[in-house]
Amino acid sequence: MNPSAGIQxxxxxxxxxxxxxxxxxxHIYAEVAARHGVKNVSPAKLNHxxxxxxxxxxxxxxxxxxxxxxVDATFAEIAPEPSSRTFFPALYDRFAESTAWRVFDDxxxxxxxxxxxxxxxxxxxxxxxxxxxxxxxxxLDDFFETLVVxxxxxxxxxxxVIFDHTSCKLGLPPSAILHVGxxxxxxxxxxxxxxxxxxxxxxxxxxxNGTLASLNELFALVDDAD
Numbered sequence: 387m388n389p390s391a392g393i394q395x396x397x398x399x400x401x402x403x404x405x406x407x408x409x410x411x412x413h414i415y416a417e418v419a420a421r422h423g424v425k426n427v428s429p430a431k432l433n434h435x436x437x438x439x440x441x442x443x444x445x446x447x448x449x450x451x452x453x454x455x456x457v458d459a460t461f462a463e464i465a466p467e468p469s470s471r472t473f474f475p476a477l478y479d480r481f482a483e484s485t486a487w488r489v490f491d492d493x494x495x496x497x498x499x500x501x502x503x504x505x506x507x508x509x510x511x512x513x514x515x516x517x518x519x520x521x522x523x524x525x526l527d528d529f530f531e532t533l534v535v536x537x538x539x540x541x542x543x544x545x546x547v548i549f550d551h552t553s554c555k556l557g558l559p560p561s562a563i564l565h566v567g568x569x570x571x572x573x574x575x576x577x578x579x580x581x582x583x584x585x586x587x588x589x590x591x592x593x594x595n596g597t598l599a600s601l602n603e604l605f606a607l608v609d610d611a612d
Contacts, residue, residue, distance in 0.1 A: 393583065393608060395506035395556050397534075399543075399567030400513060403587050403601075404526065407481070408488035411436050415460065418480050422473035424465045435460040448514045448536055453478060482516040484523035490589070496601035497529040505608055510552045510565060512536040512543050512572065532556065543569075544576025553580075566604065 398404055407414055412429035415436070419427055439459035446452050454470040457477060461469045469477065480486055500507060509530050511517060514537045521527040534552045541547035553560045560581030567573025568587050574596070577584035585607070588597045598604065 394562040397510040400511040402568035543572040546580040549580030
C-alpha cells in the first residue's frame, strides 16, 4: 500500500525523529551528577544503564514521577543515594533547556520544504510539560499548526486515544494523516491501529518499504500523493 496516497497532513514524533539529546543522555546525566558530587561517571555506562532501564519500563506516562524512577534505575549502584532525593530536579530542568538537544540535520530542511509546499503539519508526541517551550526555544514550533502532547491528552502512544485526538484537532479522517516516528511499537503500530498512515525514520539505513533514511524523503512522498 502506498503510504502517501491521500495524505492531507503529516504528524511528527519528536524525540528520535526531530531532535535527540546532545551529546547523549549519558553525557548530560554525567554533567549534572558531577555538579552534585557524583563525579567521574562514564557517559557510556550511563547510556547503557539508561537504555536498559528504558527497555524495561512499563506503563510509562512521561510524568515527572516516571522520569524520576527511570533516572533512579539508571544511577542504581552508581550514586550513593537515589537521584530522586538529590539531583533529579536539576536533571529534569536541564533537559528543558535547548542546549541539551540537537535538531537532526535533515529535520529543519525537510520541515521548511513541506511548509513551502503547503503541507499541514502537527506534532504527535509522548512528552511532558517541557515540550512546548523546548520546541519554541529550538525554533521548531512555528512549523506546526497544533502540538498534541501525551501529558495533556492523558494517553500516550500507542494508545489510539492520542491519535484520535490528533485526528479531531486536524479535522481530518485518520486515513488522510501520515504519522512519522522512530518507534515500531509507539509510532508505526500505534498509528496503524488508529487508522493513520505511517512511516518510520531510520537514519543510517537504506530506505525500504515503510521506512525513510532521511526526513527529506517525505517531500517526494507528498509529491507522489498529488
